[in-house]
Amino acid sequence: MKKLLSSLSLLLVAYGTVFSANAQEVKGDIQAGEKKIAMCIGCHGIKGYQASFPEIHKVPMISGQGAKYIVSALTAYKKGDRKHPTMRGIAESLSDQDMADMGAYYEAHGKVEGATLPEKAPEGNARVAALLQKGACVSCHGDNFSKPIDPSYPKIAGQHSDYLFVALKSYKAEGHALWGRSNGVMGGIAKQYSNSELKDLAGYISAQPGELKTVPQSKFR
Template sequence: MKNKLLALSIALLFMSQPVILHAEGNSKAGKEKATACAGCHGENGNSAVTNFPKLAQQHASYLIKTLNAFKSGERNNPMMSPIAMGLSDKDMADIAAYYAEQKISTNSLPVLQKDEDDDEDDSEDSADASEDIKELLALGSDLYRNGVLASEVSACIACHGPFGEGNRPAAFPALKSQHADYLIKTLIDFKSGERSNNPENMMHMIAKKMTEREIKAVSYHISVMK
């Protein structure tokens, strides 16, 4: 019950955030304009490299907000910032509309890497690894839905929805089926303060209380949400 109240309090906080409105984009025009994005994010927004985020099925409102953050310098990235600087508001709306219409690909079950000092895998080691990933996924599922009351880590469900679908009017991103590696890096960046462009710096306040295992667990769980 206390965990549910914690999630509810965070949800109510974000309900007070203003709805973000953007002009509707043209997805057909956006497909042409997104050609330069395919190298990192994939032709249809499903990146092959797990360090680059999938953009397919992402809310246009969030994508526009993110591009504007790169353009204004609110977020800095040696690759994205120069690209965003050359985009007009219409370009951003069109590109975002295109990616929002694409279907995100699913991910296979994460595989935990053995320590470098371990011997080669045998059947028993593989079984143990399978149990470990199941434990991590269970921990991630519980954290996503309930948070961690003892350390005041808020439940992800409050802002990103029960199925990782996000919140389009508030420009909170959809998370389901995102690459685990990208999610882990994102949470680490929020935890360290390297990334802070979110309402009330809420993600930093949450991530800084998370352990490395919790970050990995919830990222793995989100990566297999459909």
């Protein structure tokens, strides 16, 4: 009986592993993604568009963002790890395939072939250099903040500074039902900084050249 239970346990673990691997292997289709972004265009397809919750800030640029990060972010909204009400409502309606297709679309959207970026971002002033070192930011987001070491991490170079500031602060939020982000790594890092320091970091990263952009889209698909 013990051997049978042990065998069943091993089978369940193996099945879970295979299921997890298959879930991670969902392939995104750019053309399919183009037909699924109607909910995205109204905010992310308008240059300078601003959100008003939890405070006024520009919505993030997502054209040129990594596909796997987009999937990771949408999954976090769907699970409730990110609590923004509008994004949660959208993400809850999406399947894994929808997310993969949308990620593939936005990664390729507005991409310029042959465009190059510096291998390393300039150090900035002494205050910013110390803040970057304290958080070991390049260890995940890359020396130029546009080549993350894992594709599920975001490209952040050139992103709107006010959005970056709000995003960083959201990792410090606890106990809020409608806003905040749950992420052990980013939460531990963000809580080391004052809001003033986070604003300095956001300003520096926003000033770096990157691949992110807003591509105007007036037609809903």
